[in-house]
Amino acid sequence: MPLDAVRVGRGKVAPPGAARVQPNLGEYERVRRDFTWDSARGWLAGLPDERGLNIAHEAVDRHAEGPRAGKVAVVCRDRQGRISELTYGQLRSSTSRFANLLRDLGLAPGESVFSLLGRVPELYVTALGTLKHTSVFAPLFPGLGPEPIRQRLLLGDARVLVTTPELYKREVAPIRDRVPGLAHVLLVGNRTAAGDTIDLHAALARADETFEIPPTDPRTPALLHFTSGATGRPKGALHVHEAVVAHHATAAYALDLHESDVFWCTADPGWVTGTSYGIIAPLTHGATLVVDAADFDVHGWYELLQEQRVNVFYTTPTALRMLMRYGVDRARAYDLSALRFIASVGEPLNAEVVLWGQEAFGRPVHDTWWQTETGAIMISNFASMDVRPGSMGRPVPGVKVALLERGEDGRALVIDGEVHEIRSPEAVGEIALRQGWPSMFRSYVGDAEVGVGPAGRSPGGAGTTQRYDACFADGWYLTGDVARRDNDGYYWFLGRTDDVIKSAGQLIGPFEVESVLMSHPAVAEACVIGKPDRVAGEIVKAFVTLRPGCEPSDDLRLDILAFGRRALGALAPKEMAFEAQLPRTRSGKVLRRLLKARELGQPDGDLFIPQPRG
């Protein structure tokens, strides 16, 4: 049976014990027709006296001022398994203290505050306190090595960094003198290890616990997320406070989140999912957010779902495939009766996983599709619709999706400045999104100086330039993903138009990895590809050529891999092979696609070499 024809029930029959909850999005066609972003803006409170729209007010203060002051906002399980809770009222005062601390440090609105933290309560306080102060919050994944950290601190013009003594010592201290703009480092925990830093807890205790959020124009920069392109340095995608309209609305529609829900998003806030849905969206709904500081552990995860009675679970295909390895019986050994809605993002969700979810949890897994640049879910399988296993679903209300034809040069076809959309119901093309949804990124910071050293300006002041402009044509944002649309308007992911790697849901730019490998003394050239992997989707594999006088050996291979791990952390290659030379185009560009085709055992001749979008 073709997969298009497989339907997984919309869960009209609730598993035993699960509360029956009316989906937020009932009739898809009707909601999609009537929906406007203005109406969704009306679901939020806005700052008192028409003083604008601030994410932290929507996520924290408005609840803390009302009957939800005593409600648990965040439940954190630390690495030792201990549970701590923060109510909306407590979150309000701790984030106000943080905002006052930034003010006391002399930070100006629009300057950036970085975090390099595990999923500890202080991370959530930093994020929301920074937004209160109208500074820009830039979270870094704590698995990054010193080199990617340095790149991102420079690119985002970091003024403040919040981290732990351990991470500071290992990852930041070695590079701090090469990040001259970084004025203050705040440490969570015992800071005997580090000089020239501030003890966060002591400073918070001294700060005032009330803070009035300044007037916030909805277009004020708020969040800076780093992502990767196929070429050049990482890109810092800047989002504004108005993005919260999309975070809130998409959590309601695509994740079916209700105020009474306990919600767990397993993504780290160092990636966009972990901030949009792992911090902001659930709090704007006044729901309870579950946070797990530990990494994946099958018992730990099922136990957390069971003990916290999680209703809505948002995770990745890789994580689900890891759970799947332990079998259906393992899942059924826990009381997961509270679980009402399961969703996934970040990489292709294969149909087997959807069907397995149905068997193991009595619920299908709902795929959602979006990007760092889109800031929120754009395509999704909704609670009130049949899930088509293997499909990403249909556009979120308010989001207009088009498939674009490609020209001979591989770029989306633009004729006389007009984008060529394929209008037949069934089509294959590059996904494009009509500009105008609130969480659309507003710039790539430091964009003008692509490839020529640090960005010398604050993210708040960044205009739109080359790399940003290259993503748009004729009022459409070109996503770089190719999909098929079926007759009923469901979208099916086919692939990317560039060489970016998705490993365990994390986007990895080959250029960033190659640059580090090439700084190893024995390496002449390096090229990395995503090698298919049953669990992680892809893993990073490197091909290197050696400098004259260096001979390939197992020891050298291990040495280069270890070198990569030290510098890059989670972005490092897991596998490596020596090559006598790397295949190149006539103009000298390394042909990653050719190495990939060879790795997959495909004939070189079949190669389709699309151009990256910029």
Ligand code: 6R9
């Ligand atoms: C949120 C996030 C974006 C890229 C995107 C696409 C891939 C995301 C997907 C998916 C297949 C899905 N991607 N969701 N591919 N099916 N449901 O992941 O952002 O890290 O920027 O990655 O991830 O290739 O373009 P980001």
